[in-house]
Structures are given as structure tokens and as C-alpha cells.
Amino acid sequence: MARTVARVHHKVMEVQPSASNKASPAHPQQRPVEKDCEAWQAWLAPTADPQSPQELARQFVEQGLSVLSSGLTAEQVEKSHEEVLTYYDDVMYTLNQLDKQEDLRSGGFTTFKQREEGRYDMQVPHLDDSAAFPWFNEKAPWLPVVRQILGSDCVRLHQACILSLPGSTRQKWHSDGNHLDDAFHLPPHCINVFIPLVDLQSANGPTEFIPTSQLDWATDTPPLILTAKAGQCILFDHRTKHRGLANQTSAARPLVYITYSKPWYVDLNNSSKAGYETLPPVKQRAGRGEKRKAEEDPALEID
Numbered sequence: 355m356a357r358t359v360a361r362v363h364h365k366v367m368e369v370q371p372s373a374s375n376k377a378s379p380a381h382p383q384q385r386p387v388e389k390d391c392e393a394w395q396a397w398l399a400p401t402a403d404p405q406s407p408q409e410l411a412r413q414f415v416e417q418g419l420s421v422l423s424s425g426l427t428a429e430q431v432e433k434s435h436e437e438v439l440t441y442y443d444d445v446m447y448t449l450n451q452l453d454k455q456e457d458l459r460s461g462g463f464t465t466f467k468q469r470e471e472g473r474y475d476m477q478v479p480h481l482d483d484s485a486a487f488p489w490f491n492e493k494a495p496w497l498p499v500v501r502q503i504l505g506s507d508c509v510r511l512h513q514a515c516i517l518s519l520p521g522s523t524r525q526k527w528h529s530d531g532n533h534l535d536d537a538f539h540l541p542p543h544c545i546n547v548f549i550p551l552v553d554l555q556s557a558n559g560p561t562e563f564i565p566t567s568q569l570d571w572a573t574d575t576p577p578l579i580l581t582a583k584a585g586q587c588i589l590f591d592h593r594t595k596h597r598g599l600a601n602q603t604s605a606a607r608p609l610v611y612i613t614y615s616k617p618w619y620v621d622l623n624n625s626s627k628a629g630y631e632t633l634p635p636v637k638q639r640a641g642r643g644e645k646r647k648a649e650e651d652p653a654l655e656i657d
């Protein structure tokens with residue numbers, strides 16, 4: 355078989371280290387294509403059943419990503435959104451109380467990291483609670499697609515939320531994991547599912563992907579910005595090139611992600627705790643949920 359894959363590309367070997375963070379040298383003339391999930395699927399396979407696990411797995415293997423438009427319900431999104439932002443507020447409150455804001459700015463903690471200014475990668479403990487959040491656990495609507503791609507013995511490696519705050523900037527292009535072989539293109543071994551908890555639009559910084567880059571890192575396929583609705587799911591191969599865009603709005607953009615892999619895979623890059631302190635016990639503020647609602651809706655009165 356012909357060599358189709360370039361070596362090792364992952365978070366710790368990001369490309370495009372341009373000082374000004376301008377367009378990637380790998381895609382100098384390529385304007386991104388912006389599509390909502392349904393439009394992208396209709397373009398990929400106008401006659402296929404867009405939600406069937408088989409068709410989504412086929413698109414995933416071909417493109418390096420696929421979308422499940424019927425993801426979480428509005429109620430599930432709302433409860434998850436509230437949990438994520440409340441947890442973020444509690445962590446910030448705790449760090450302020452302990453005067454540990456500087457530790458966060460210099461990288462963060464094992465379970466709460468600062469990726470770049472204003473972009474946090476935080477494990478939200480309660481989301482692992484199957485009784486409270488079954489849709490992120492054994493009732494996750496994307497599981498049939500994940501199993502179709504990785505096999506029925508696949509395992510869940512990790513769950514967290516990327517919170518991109520107003521003013522966060524565009525990331526560098528990167529992938530989340532390496533190819534496992536230098537010479538042969540192997541089937542997917544690790545995938546991420548992104549579940550935005552707000553509607554994604556150009557202004558609040560959706561994730562930009564390079565379809566087919568899991569096959570060829572230097573492909574000239576134009577970048578794709580999927581303006582997924584809250585609760586729709588984007589599944590992508592760990593080897594697919596992507597980056598989060600800048601959040602130019604005044605609202606946070608939370609995006610839950612869950613990583614699944616073949617049972618034998620150990621994700622050394624993303625699971626490393628080396629160099630990070632443990633997050634101190636998180637203190638809950640009095641009236642936490644009510645306080646946030648009141649901030650969002652000044653007409654709402656609280657005691």
C-alpha cells in the first residue's frame with residue numbers, strides 16, 4: 355500500500371506557529387466553507403439516511419468527521435448548560451477565595467486547564483453522574499455511531515467541557531492524537547464527540563475542521579465551519595486537523611466533549627497530569643443557580 359500519511363501531528367506538535375496567528379501556511383488561499391449540519395450532510399450524501407449509524411460512520415471514515423443532527427433535546431441542553439456554567443462560577447469563586455487565580459493563568463490544574471486566554475478545558479464532575487445526566491453516559495444518543503466506527507467494545511476515555519469566553523482568540527491548527535503507524539493509514543482508534551450547549555455561529559467561535567486531513571495532513575480541502583445548533587453532535591477523528599475560532603460575542607460558548615477509543619488505546623498526550631496541580635476542593639456559592647439566572651435576567655428578583 356502506498357504511504358498516505360505524514361508522521362505525528364498532535365497537540366504538542368501544533369502547526370502554524372505564526373507569531374501573529376494568521377491563516378495557516380497549510381491553507382493559504384482556502385476560504386472556509388460555512389454550513390449548518392443538515393446542509394453539510396445533504397451535500398455529502400443527498401440520498402442517504404442522514405442519521406443512520408452506518409451512513410454517519412461511512413462519512414466519518416471518508417471525511418474525518420460527521421454530524422448527528424438529532425442529538426440532545428432542548429431540556430437536556432438547558433440542564434447541561436446550567437451545570438457547566440454554575441461549576442465554572444464555583445471554581446472561579448474558589449480560586450479567588452484561595453488567591454489561586456495565577457495558578458490558573460499559568461496553565462491550571464489536572465481537571466481544570468487554561469488552553470489559551472479565555473478558553474478553559476474543565477472536567478465537570480456532575481456530568482459523569484448517570485442518574486442526573488444519562489445523555490452524557492449510557493443513554494448518549496451518539497453511542498450507536500461511535501460503536502459503528504470503533505466497534506462494540508469501545509471505551510469512554512474522557513469527558514470535559516471547553517468553555518470559550520467572550521474575547522477568546524482563534525487557536526492554532528492541531529489534531530488531538532497521532533497516527534499509530536508511519537506507513538499505513540489505519541482505521542480510527544480514538545474519536546471525540548463535540549456537543550455545543552449554545553447554537554454555534556461565526557461570531558461565537560465554532561470549531562473549524564479540515565475534512566480528510568486524517569488521511570493527509572497537507573490536504574488542500576477547504577476548511578469547514580459547522581454552525582451546529584445547541585445539542586447537535588460533531589464526531590471527529592483524533593487525527594483530524596481542527597481549531598477553535600475566536601469568540602467575538604458577549605456570551606460564553608460551552609462545548610462538552612467526550613473521547614472514546616478502542617479498548618487497548620492509551621491516550622498519553624491528553625491524559626497527562628504531569629506538571630499540573632490538583633484543583634482544590636470546589637466551594638459552592640450560596641444561591642449559585644439563582645444568582646446566575648438573575649444575572650442573565652435582571653428582571654428576576656432573588657432574596
Ligand SMILES: O=C(O)CCC(=O)C(=O)O
Pocket residue numbers: 469475516518559560561562596597598599609
Ligand atoms: O474550542 C474549540 O472549538 C476546540 C477546542 C480544541 O480543539 C482544543 O482545545 O483542543
